[in-house]
Amino acid sequence: METPDSRGSISKRPVRKRVASRNYDENLMDEFIEEHLGGNVRKRNRTKQDLEKETETEAMIAISLGFPIDDLLDEERKAGVVSELDGKEQNDYIVVRNHILAKWRENVQIWLSKGKIRETVSGEYEHLVAVAYDFLLHNGYINFGVSPSFVSNIPEEPSEGSVIIVGAGLAGLAAARQLMSFGFKVIILEGRNRPGGRVYTQKMGRKGKFAAVDLGGSVITGIHANPLGVLARQLSIPLHKVRDKCPLYKPDGAPVNAEIDSNVELIFNKLLDKVTELRKIVSGLANDISLGSVLEILRQLYAVAKTTEERQLLDWHFANLEYANAGCLSELSAAYWDQDDPYEMGGDHCFLAGGNWGIIRALCKGVPIFYGKTVQAIKYGDEGVEVISGDQLFQADMVLCTVPLGVLKRRSIRFEPELPAKKLEAIDRLGFGLLNKVAMVFPHVFWGEDLDTFGCLNHYSHRRGEFFLFYSYHTVSGGPVLIALVAGDAAQLFECTDPSTLIHRVMSILKGIYEPKGITVPDPIQSICTRWGSDPFSFGSYSHVRVQSSGSDYDILAENLGGRLFFAGEATIRQHPATMHGAYLSGLREASRISQSMKVRQNNPRKTVLKNSGPSNDVLEELFKRPDLAFGEFLFVFDPFTYDSKSLGLMRVTFAKSNDELNTEMSCGKEADIMSQHLLNPPLQLYTVVSREQALELQLVKEGSDCTLSYLFKSLGLKLMGANGLGVLANSLAANIANARRGRGRNRSSIAQQNAGNSSIQLP
Numbered sequence: 219m220e221t222p223d224s225r226g227s228i229s230k231r232p233v234r235k236r237v238a239s240r241n242y243d244e245n246l247m248d249e250f251i252e253e254h255l256g257g258n259v260r261k262r263n264r265t266k267q268d269l270e271k272e273t274e275t276e277a278m279i280a281i282s283l284g285f286p287i288d289d290l291l292d293e294e295r296k297a298g299v300v301s302e303l304d305g306k307e308q309n310d311y312i313v314v315r316n317h318i319l320a321k322w323r324e325n326v327q328i329w330l331s332k333g334k335i336r337e338t339v340s341g342e343y344e345h346l347v348a349v350a351y352d353f354l355l356h357n358g359y360i361n362f363g364v365s366p367s368f369v370s371n372i373p374e375e376p377s378e379g380s381v382i383i384v385g386a387g388l389a390g391l392a393a394a395r396q397l398m399s400f401g402f403k404v405i406i407l408e409g410r411n412r413p414g415g416r417v418y419t420q421k422m423g424r425k426g427k428f429a430a431v432d433l434g435g436s437v438i439t440g441i442h443a444n445p446l447g448v449l450a451r452q453l454s455i456p457l458h459k460v461r462d463k464c465p466l467y468k469p470d471g472a473p474v475n476a477e478i479d480s481n482v483e484l485i486f487n488k489l490l491d492k493v494t495e496l497r498k499i500v501s502g503l504a505n506d507i508s509l510g511s512v513l514e515i516l517r518q519l520y521a522v523a524k525t526t527e528e529r530q531l532l533d534w535h536f537a538n539l540e541y542a543n544a545g546c547l548s549e550l551s552a553a554y555w556d557q558d559d560p561y562e563m564g565g566d567h568c569f570l571a572g573g574n575w576g577i578i579r580a581l582c583k584g585v586p587i588f589y590g591k592t593v594q595a596i597k598y599g600d601e602g603v604e605v606i607s608g609d610q611l612f613q614a615d616m617v618l619c620t621v622p623l624g625v626l627k628r629r630s631i632r633f634e635p636e637l638p639a640k641k642l643e644a645i646d647r648l649g650f651g652l653l654n655k656v657a658m659v660f661p662h663v664f665w666g667e668d669l670d671t672f673g674c675l676n677h678y679s680h681r682r683g684e685f686f687l688f689y690s691y692h693t694v695s696g697g698p699v700l701i702a703l704v705a706g707d708a709a710q711l712f713e714c715t716d717p718s719t720l721i722h723r724v725m726s727i728l729k730g731i732y733e734p735k736g737i738t739v740p741d742p743i744q745s746i747c748t749r750w751g752s753d754p755f756s757f758g759s760y761s762h763v764r765v766q767s768s769g770s771d772y773d774i775l776a777e778n779l780g781g782r783l784f785f786a787g788e789a790t791i792r793q794h795p796a797t798m799h800g801a802y803l804s805g806l807r808e809a810s811r812i813s814q815s816m817k818v819r820q821n822n823p824r825k826t827v828l829k830n831s832g833p834s835n836d837v838l839e840e841l842f843k844r845p846d847l848a849f850g851e852f853l854f855v856f857d858p859f860t861y862d863s864k865s866l867g868l869m870r871v872t873f874a875k876s877n878d879e880l881n882t883e884m885s886c887g888k889e890a891d892i893m894s895q896h897l898l899n900p901p902l903q904l905y906t907v908v909s910r911e912q913a914l915e916l917q918l919v920k921e922g923s924d925c926t927l928s929y930l931f932k933s934l935g936l937k938l939m940g941a942n943g944l945g946v947l948a949n950s951l952a953a954n955i956a957n958a959r960r961g962r963g964r965n966r967s968s969i970a971q972q973n974a975g976n977s978s979i980q981l982p
């Protein structure tokens with residue numbers, strides 16, 4: 219996260235990184251490209267000078283998207299996009315790559331096809347077009363997002379494999395859409411009853427005067443190369459640049475003297491510069507020294523910020539830094555706290571009109587999300603993955619875990635096998651801090667229409683982060699909204715303080731500032747205090763590099779396990795942690811890794827998922843010759859060693875009718891389509907895992923087999939599978955029952971035992 223300085227420029231290191239003052243307008247990009255590339259003119263028909271100019275312009279566009287001007291990305295090198303580095307081939311590749319990027323930026327609404335690129339690049343570069351296009355597509359640099367026109371590019375029949383995504387925040391949603399477009403079967407399991415995770419836009423106010431207020435992630439921090447800017451453009455959502463002006467007020471409400479303000483800001487930046495110098499001299503500060511302690515030593519050494527006002531101002535800047543990092547300075551690593559600075563997105567910082575919900579809503583479209591599914595356990599192994607939520611078990615080829623670092627720290631999810639020590643240690647080492655907000659809707663804007671931010675100093679150092687910064691959202695939220703931020707130590711205390719006391723304190727600050735100016739401060743129509751620290755689906759706000767940790771810990775968090783268990787989320791992306799765009803990019807990254815991993819597996823039959831190689835038909839045939847329960851076309855077999863109503867068994871249903879007949883009869887059940895795929899050669903036998911209890915419930919449905927099937931799908935939520943599609947659980951059940959019947963299988967598999975009572979859902 220990055221923040222405004224007292225004059226409103228936004229950065230972790232305010233003074234040196236003041237942003238351009240002009241308003242950012244995504245549409246200017248269209249004009250720029252049109253002007254320089256001249257629409258659809260074919261590259262091959264242009265003069266040498268035209269081509270050179272065009273190549274230069276395309277290089278500039280590539281730079282604005284985060285690509286080096288005349289070099290490959292590390293990822294490109296790793297992907298082996300050229301056979302020889304630093305030669306002519308690499309130069310040509312870069313020109314082609316930049317051309318594709320520019321073409322994509324020219325119109326992000328439309329799916330850019332390889333054919334379209336071929337129209338504008340000479341045939342001799344055909345090979346490079348293919349390589350560059352595939353690299354950019356599979357790594358999420360082009361054709362990502364929410365443009366409605368992309369829907370037609372999602373394969374109707376997913377064929378690549380199945381992925382369960384845990385968490386419907388930006389990372390999970392980005393990955394889901396990308397994987398679906400790659401041809402994967404995807405579902406998201408989300409613990410909350412809403413999508414978006416730490417991006418949460420709340421409707422506040424009263425009827426006829428509602429405002430959309432972001433209680434979590436709100437500012438798009440740097441619009442250049444920012445994928446969220448692309449999404450906003452695809453959705454035609456206007457962006458509002460956060461303006462530079464940010465007056466500061468003393469604790470009594472009087473304005474801070476402008477000269478003292480800029481002096482202290484300079485001191486603050488010099489202190490940070492000294493920390494950087496010290497790091498170089500000492501060749502890396504010791505890992506266990508905090509930024510807070512180094513800053514305090516330096517402050518005393520240089521005897522700066524000695525008066526009360528100066529000290530309070532310096533504390534304000536410290537609070538601002540604690541906001542940027544969601545961590546107290548005493549927690550941040552002096553050595554690595556700013557390790558992501560070189561990757562900061564350029565350009566203006568913006569709010570999205572109507573709040574970030576616009577993006578979340580669009581990302582959810584067409585993605586199968588199951589809400590209220592808190593995941594308790596994730597099992598992963600050579601044969602696939604199983605994810606347990608309450609009494610349901612989901613199976614797939616791979617799982618992508620996007621839960622916040624706070625959730626991983628609490629060990630709220632059980633991993634089987636346990637995560638490796640290296641990952642657990644990184645989880646413990648990295649910091650996950652707190653930022654809270656008080657959001658207030660007023661009857662009118664009393665603070666001035668020309669302001670997006672203003673700040674207030676605090677009497678006490680330990681409370682410096684309490685309501686230190688106010689954001690005005692009246693330009694984008696649809697109502698007179700102010701948000702007061704609470705960072706650092708104060709954010710912790712905030713969570714155990716009564717909301718009415720908190721609102722009273724904010725209001726005294728606002729009255730202290732505005733009433734002496736003759737402005738009456740009205741009571742808010744509605745106010746909300748966030749509690750991100752006690753939220754069981756987050757346990758904090760965002761990550762930071764804590765003492766004893768470093769940027770490499772983000773990389774460790776991102777490592778996948780055995781090509782089965784993958785991780786995304788803001789705390790897995792070293793270059794852009796703690797941000798919304800970082801979360802989104804991590805989702806795209808993992809979609810690409812999952813896709814690559816699947817390709818490797820497909821090329822290596824020994825590693826292919828075993829879910830299709832269940833018990834042989836002979837074993838199943840043998841088992842169902844002696845069913846434990848039978849009625850109509852339904853046969854059941856159970857473990858003979860337990861009569862527990864929750865114990866699991868297998869059900870087989872036989873369809874002896876034609877495809878058409880069955881389709882008509884089954885149309886009441888939503889699984890009819892899936893089933894019809896299997897009904898090519900009747901009689902057809904399909905299976906599912908059921909508990910004894912569920913089998914008895916089915917037996918009680920008296921109206922015939924159609925209704926029994928309908929009950930199976932709709933009321934029990936079960937799905938039928940072919941013998942070849944039986945998952946890990948069903949396979950092990952079949953094997954165990956067969957063994958038990960032979961009288962030698964008393965050691966039942968742990969999977970079957972632990973999941974007694976679960977219903978099982980397998981992604982086909």
Ligand SMILES: Cc1cc2nc3c(=O)[nH]c(=O)nc-3n(C[C@H](O)[C@H](O)[C@H](O)COP(=O)(O)OP(=O)(O)OC[C@H]3O[C@@H](n4cnc5c(N)ncnc54)[C@H](O)[C@@H]3O)c2cc1C
Binds near residue numbers: 434797799801
């Ligand atoms: C107060 C606040 C202000 C912020 N301000 C900004 C800002 O201005 N700009 C910016 O760029 N970033 C900001 N951020 C950070 C940004 O919001 C996050 O980095 C980003 O949204 C994280 O996305 P994610 O997908 O990684 O995680 P999340 O959005 O947290 O998604 C993870 C999902 O997993 C779900 N989940 C958790 N546990 C389970 C479980 N056991 N089973 C099933 N589901 C589970 C959660 O409910 C959640 O939906 C802010 C964050 C906060 C809290």
